[in-house]
Amino acid sequence: MLIGIDIGGTYTDGVVYREGKIIKTAKKPTLYEEIDVSLLAVLDDLIKDMDVKQVKRLVISTTLVTNLIATGRGERTALLLLPGYGLPHDLYRIGDDTYFLKGSIDFRGREIEEIDEKEVIECIEDIKKKGIRRVAIAGKFASRNNLQEKKVQDLFHKHYREALTVISSKVANRLNFPRRAATAYFTAMTLKEWEGFVAQIRSALQERNLSCEVFILKADGGTTPLDLSVFTPCETVFSGPAASTMGGKAITMDDKNAVVIDIGGTTSDISLLIEGNPLYASKGAVISGFYTHIHALAVKSVPLGGDSLIYLQDGSIDVAPYREGNAACLGGNRPTVTDVFNVKYRLNVGNAASSVKALQELALLAGMELDRLCDKVVDIVISRLTEAIKNMFKEWENEPAYKVWEVVNGRRFKPDRLIGIGAAARAIIPVLAEKMDLPYLVHDHSPVANALGAAVARPTLTVNLHIDTAQGVCMVDPGGIRQQVPRSPAFSMEEARKIALNFLQEIGKKRGMEDYLEDYRFYKEEQFNMIRGWDRIGKIFEIELQVAPGFIKEYRGVI
């Protein structure tokens, strides 16, 4: 038996999956301040009258970290930057406690300016005085050489033991200094709280005699073991939308192009499956307006859902970007999007007469016929969704390209179908599909497909390598590993791939993903001859390989 629980913004959903079937589901409102309570309420619902020994795997997706950061409840965190030359330092500031220090590295990893120990110590004293206990350290080009970041961290160990420090090269060892800085910063901010959450879960599971493997869903639709998640809490942001995307994939299990739309209470999350594979966000997850280096699926959120209020705005009918309660047919007081679809398409959701009554009142107020009011709302809903979907296609098609063949073989996204997820999908998706002239799928389990997606998702791993044979070094992400390589100018792509693959195996094994390490793919293989004068002095390789999002081996689909 496999259990998946998705703690969303409005509802917490859970499923129990066994041998091709969903045998149990649960849905509870999410208590914003007490995420652990919501989680356990759903879990208890699911395992009631069940032999917990049968549970093999539990996967949780949660908005905890997203909420912590969004609501400013994260712990005060200092950010130490070694920005060197380039953009004005002010552009790199995050929060009030940003410090700019001397020290500079160039793109080949060569030290240009040393750090000033005295200056660092003064900075440490200042941070200590302010009572700040979390510190993120980020140096420009630390992904090519993290010596200076480490030196600053060592000084903290020496002069301010109690401080929790995170260096950027460790959390993300790829180019883009501000994204690395933001990733390190938000990691330092949430590390302890996440640890606390993990400890709570662990003891709650113990109380319930659940001894199965426990995983956390990441923003890229892959899982990570609960114990390892404590090092990278930020990977859990936006795991809710990732659960939906994986849910869309889980209920279809084919290699078609699809648009997955999760229509929730007040938002619709749109994502794309390209030949069955979830599309990644090319710039990583955006947290509080800052780009980060966290691998995430590309998800567009539209402030529009089944519970979105229908109201009069300056005399004309509009759909509000918020909810005031349930749909009238489900016991609410005011009409919502669900009520409109209920009336217009005779869906018989809940008490249909209540839908009519609530809308009739509003129609009177607006001086419109009920039919016309419904038509207008449907138009608004459909056009907002189609516009968002089309923009998503366009954004993907217009991603920058750096090679001739990429430009010549331009991208076109032609969807084969729409996949509806979430409680309101059954009402809205058929209409949307007709307007877009596409087939659609709304599965019986669509309302909890997100939890299913979490339950059966497999681990993912992306490994990036930068090899500079003239310097004889190799830099690896994740982990910020720096390793020697032979300084041979004859170094071949074959050898570079082999090194990359070894790292994938090594890191993958540490993450307990032995079962999936054969299923990798190289996404980037670039090699550059370095010519100085008329001689080749070495080569630079850029390599990326990945175990992409997918499902655990025993999952073959759901009836």
Add this chain to the structure above:
Amino acid sequence: MMKPTGVIFFPAFDWAISPTHPEREERLLYTRDQLFEEGIMDLPHIKEYKPELASFKDVLRVHFCVPSVEERIIEAHLVAAGSALKLADAFLAGEIKNGFAIVRPPGHHAMTVSHANRGFCDINNEAIMIEYVRKKYGIKKVAIVDTDVHHGDGTQEIYYNDPDVLFISFHQDGRTLYPGTGFTSEAGWGRGYGTTINIPLPPRTSDEGIHYVLDNLVLPILEDFKPDLVVNSAGQDNHYTDPLADMCFTAQGYALLNKKLKPDIAVLEGGYSVETALPYVNMGIIMAMAGLDFSNLKEPDYSQNRLRNGSSHLDYLKKLVEKQLFLYRNREEVVNKQYAENKNRFYVEQKSIFYDTEYLYEMQNNKLRLCPECQGYRVIESTARHRDGITYNVGCISIPVNCCRNCHDEARAVYIDMQEKARYDMVYLQDRIDDRYYSFHVQKGIEKVW
């Protein structure tokens, strides 16, 4: 909200002239590292665009490709030129306040007739963009400021007789550097006299010297000319570390130049100091165009003292500036006098052009129609023996976008006449008025129209 600066970064990581050539894949590698690490593309000040392919027709609006556009032009060229077109479209649609195409391969040595690659260039990216916006948007007056260390001889040749296109090039003196041209005496042809301004700078000219020329010559001329579009051929080899040239310009100097020049569209040209100049100069230009403070931008080995010029150097520049200002200010007078005195229907000129990359010579016979109404059409007879051993004799007729009706008719008649002559292998007509481009295979009697 302030409009962003459009950037197309196209390093062509899968294309090179040859593995060890200066114009190779590695050229923009460290620039990529620098731009990506700075995170400048993530800023709201910048909008990154995807390159697009230019069409053959876009190329033919500028070039006569021998023997044919299909055989001469490869996709890498079309992407570089297409990137400039894309940014021009975005600029004229009002999406961006200005645009920078960081693309390779470069283009400013490519002339009207293109037999082969010369000076690392096959087709002229800026000219293709300019003819495109003139046709599509009716843009009339354009200024091109070429800040590459090499004389932009291709762009100069294309617009040599066009009074609506001002071409200003400063570069290391042609007596000391490829392509060996760009002297003050090259000032334009026919009605284009005085709208070609060459500024041959002595070797080791620094920020101080270049900014003197910019402030006292380039900017005043631009202000007077009032172009509808300002284009910067943004070569970066005036840098003090460039391996092919011998100048002393810095990243700060380039950034400040762009801040003052305020180009609408900048297109990367040369620059072969791949590690020590390009990452910093490209950053500087983007920052300046986006209105970002660039005072924190510096090369790691930057030293202000090394980069000053002596007083005799500056005196030389002062005289140069005076001379070229005089040329520009008196241009109309000179043109009028020339047209009044010359009773011939045509100017005629013989030229030989060397293609350094592929080592071939082209002989040209140029004729410019001296028309009282317009700048006149051009007839070029060209001969060159290509690398495959085949010698091509071709006839080319070029009708400018601002051509008068008479010249238009006359030029089309010339095209028909030339088709009868067995001494040509190919005859081409570039009809920018009708936006139609013809090539006629004389022996086969087959015409192709784009």
